[in-house]
Amino acid sequence: MNEQGIAVLSLFSELDERYIAEAQEEKLTLRHRRIFKAPFIAAAAAAILALSSVGAVAYVKGWIGHKENVEHQYFYNKALIPELEKRAGEPLEFENEHLRITVDAIISDAVYVEASATIEGLDKQGKKFVEDGITLKNELDGLTTDEVFGVLGRRNSFVPFMTAPGRDGEIKMANSGSDGMFGKKGESSESAFTIGIKRDLFPDCETLELTCIEPIHAGIDDWTPGIFEGIVLEIPMKRNFDTLVLDDKSGREVYLSEVCFYQSKSDIWGGKAFDLTVYSKDGSEQNIRDHIVVGEYLFDLENVDHIVFNGRTFYPKELISADREETE
Amino acid sequence: MDDERIIGLYFERDEQAIAETSQKYSSLCGRIAMNILADKSDAEEVLGDTWLRVWKSIPPERPKCLAAYLTVIVRNLSLDKFRRRNAGKRPDTLAAASDEAAELIPDTVSIEEQTERRVVIEAVNRFLGTLPKKKRVLFVRRYFYLDSIEEIAGSLGVSESYVTVTLMRIRKKLRTQLAKEELI
Structure with missing residues (x-):
C-alpha cells in the first residue's frame, strides 16, 4: 500500500470546495467527437426521406470536415474528394480553450499517412494566433514586391510542432506546409494544414498520438507560450487505400498505392531523380516525372501490369489492402 | 429540495433533513465511498456515518455548498475506514491514484501536522486556481473523487490516454510549484 499516496489523497479532502463543486457540476468541453458515422448517415438519410413530403430532397452531410x-489542400485532383468522402472516416476534434484542431480527412496507405486539418481560434488569444499566421491575398493587393516579402517574412506560422512516441523515444514531427494565404479572419479565424506521418517510424501503431509542443522546443522563439497546451491529436492509423508492393526480382521493393508512389518505406521520396511509368494490363501507360505528391493521382492497382521507375522494372509482388469497415 | 431548504431543516433539527440529504446525495457519496472501499457493505456503513456526522455538525456549520461539504466528509470517512482495514481488496482505482499522488510529495516530507497540511493544501489550491477549468476538473475528478481514468474519459468524451497524459503534466507542474515554494 502506498502510504504516502494515501496520505496525499487524504490531504486533498481539504481542496477548495469551489473546485470540488465545480468538478461535480461541470463537464469538460474538450471534445473528441465522432461526427456522422456512415451507417448513421445512411439511417438518418432514410429516416429523412421517409418523412419528407413529395418532391423534397434530403441533404446529408459528407464525412469530410471542413x-x-x-478541397483547397488537394486542389490538384478533384477526383480525390469523392474517394475521400467514401473512405476518409470521421472528422475528429481536439481543443483547448484557445484553439480547436479538426482532423478533417485522412489519406492512409501502407507507407504513409497524411491528415488534412483545420485550425480555428476559439478565444481572443487563439483567434489572434491563427490570424497572425495568415496573410490573405486581398491584404497583399497594392503592396510593392518588397512590402509583400516583408509581410510574408514576418508572418508566424500557426502550424503546431508535434511529437509522437516512436520506437526510440519521442520523435519530432515535421508537418508538411500550409498555405499561409488561405483562411478566414474576423468572427471565424481558421486555416488549414497537413500532417505527414511515415508508418515506418511507428510500426504496429493503431492510433498515433501527436502532442502539440511549443515552438521553443523546436528551437524557435516562443511567441505564444502554452497556446497548444493540452492538445493531443489522435490519428487513426488504419489504412483506407490499397498499396501494391512491387519488386525488381533482385530484392529491391517500391510501393504504389492508390494515391501515391514511394521509393522505399523509410526514404519515401528518395533522391531528386524521378521518372515513373505505370504500365497497365489494358495496354495503357502513364508517365509521371519530377515528383509526385499524395493524392495527385488515383492509380487503378488491379490493372497494373508492371512499372518502370528510374530505368528499373518492378513487378507486382503483394497487395496490402485497406482496412475496410462494413457499412450498410 | 434545494440545498438551502435542506440546511434549514438541519437548523430546525427536523430529521427530515437526513432523509432529504440521503435522497439527493446517496448516489454521489456512494460512488466516492465505493471508489475507495470497493465493498458495498463498507460503503453503506460509511454513508450512514456520513449522515450522522452531518447531523451533528449542522448547526453550527452552515456549508456554502452542501454537495462539497458532504463529499469531503464521506471521502475522509472512507479513507479512514480503508486505513483501518487489515485485509481486503485494494481497489485498483485507489491504488493507481495513490501511486500517482505519491509523486507529488515525497515520503520524506511529513504532512501529518495540521500546520504542514494547511500550508501545502493552500499551495495546492493556489495552483489549482491557475489552471484552466477543464484541467482543474480533471485533477479533482481523479484525486478527490477518485474516479478511474476510464470513467473520466468516458464521461467527458475524451480518450483515456488524453486523461493520463494531461494528469501527468499537471502533477509535474504541481510538483515543480511545490518545490519552488520550498514545500517539498
Whole structure:
C-alpha cells in the first residue's frame, strides 16, 4: 500500500470546495467527437426521406470536415474528394480553450499517412494566433514586391510542432506546409494544414498520438507560450487505400498505392531523380516525372501490369489492402 | 429540495433533513465511498456515518455548498475506514491514484501536522486556481473523487490516454510549484 499516496489523497479532502463543486457540476468541453458515422448517415438519410413530403430532397452531410479546406489542400485532383468522402472516416476534434484542431480527412496507405486539418481560434488569444499566421491575398493587393516579402517574412506560422512516441523515444514531427494565404479572419479565424506521418517510424501503431509542443522546443522563439497546451491529436492509423508492393526480382521493393508512389518505406521520396511509368494490363501507360505528391493521382492497382521507375522494372509482388469497415 | 431548504431543516433539527440529504446525495457519496472501499457493505456503513456526522455538525456549520461539504466528509470517512482495514481488496482505482499522488510529495516530507497540511493544501489550491477549468476538473475528478481514468474519459468524451497524459503534466507542474515554494 502506498502510504504516502494515501496520505496525499487524504490531504486533498481539504481542496477548495469551489473546485470540488465545480468538478461535480461541470463537464469538460474538450471534445473528441465522432461526427456522422456512415451507417448513421445512411439511417438518418432514410429516416429523412421517409418523412419528407413529395418532391423534397434530403441533404446529408459528407464525412469530410471542413470540406472547403480539404478541397483547397488537394486542389490538384478533384477526383480525390469523392474517394475521400467514401473512405476518409470521421472528422475528429481536439481543443483547448484557445484553439480547436479538426482532423478533417485522412489519406492512409501502407507507407504513409497524411491528415488534412483545420485550425480555428476559439478565444481572443487563439483567434489572434491563427490570424497572425495568415496573410490573405486581398491584404497583399497594392503592396510593392518588397512590402509583400516583408509581410510574408514576418508572418508566424500557426502550424503546431508535434511529437509522437516512436520506437526510440519521442520523435519530432515535421508537418508538411500550409498555405499561409488561405483562411478566414474576423468572427471565424481558421486555416488549414497537413500532417505527414511515415508508418515506418511507428510500426504496429493503431492510433498515433501527436502532442502539440511549443515552438521553443523546436528551437524557435516562443511567441505564444502554452497556446497548444493540452492538445493531443489522435490519428487513426488504419489504412483506407490499397498499396501494391512491387519488386525488381533482385530484392529491391517500391510501393504504389492508390494515391501515391514511394521509393522505399523509410526514404519515401528518395533522391531528386524521378521518372515513373505505370504500365497497365489494358495496354495503357502513364508517365509521371519530377515528383509526385499524395493524392495527385488515383492509380487503378488491379490493372497494373508492371512499372518502370528510374530505368528499373518492378513487378507486382503483394497487395496490402485497406482496412475496410462494413457499412450498410 | 434545494440545498438551502435542506440546511434549514438541519437548523430546525427536523430529521427530515437526513432523509432529504440521503435522497439527493446517496448516489454521489456512494460512488466516492465505493471508489475507495470497493465493498458495498463498507460503503453503506460509511454513508450512514456520513449522515450522522452531518447531523451533528449542522448547526453550527452552515456549508456554502452542501454537495462539497458532504463529499469531503464521506471521502475522509472512507479513507479512514480503508486505513483501518487489515485485509481486503485494494481497489485498483485507489491504488493507481495513490501511486500517482505519491509523486507529488515525497515520503520524506511529513504532512501529518495540521500546520504542514494547511500550508501545502493552500499551495495546492493556489495552483489549482491557475489552471484552466477543464484541467482543474480533471485533477479533482481523479484525486478527490477518485474516479478511474476510464470513467473520466468516458464521461467527458475524451480518450483515456488524453486523461493520463494531461494528469501527468499537471502533477509535474504541481510538483515543480511545490518545490519552488520550498514545500517539498
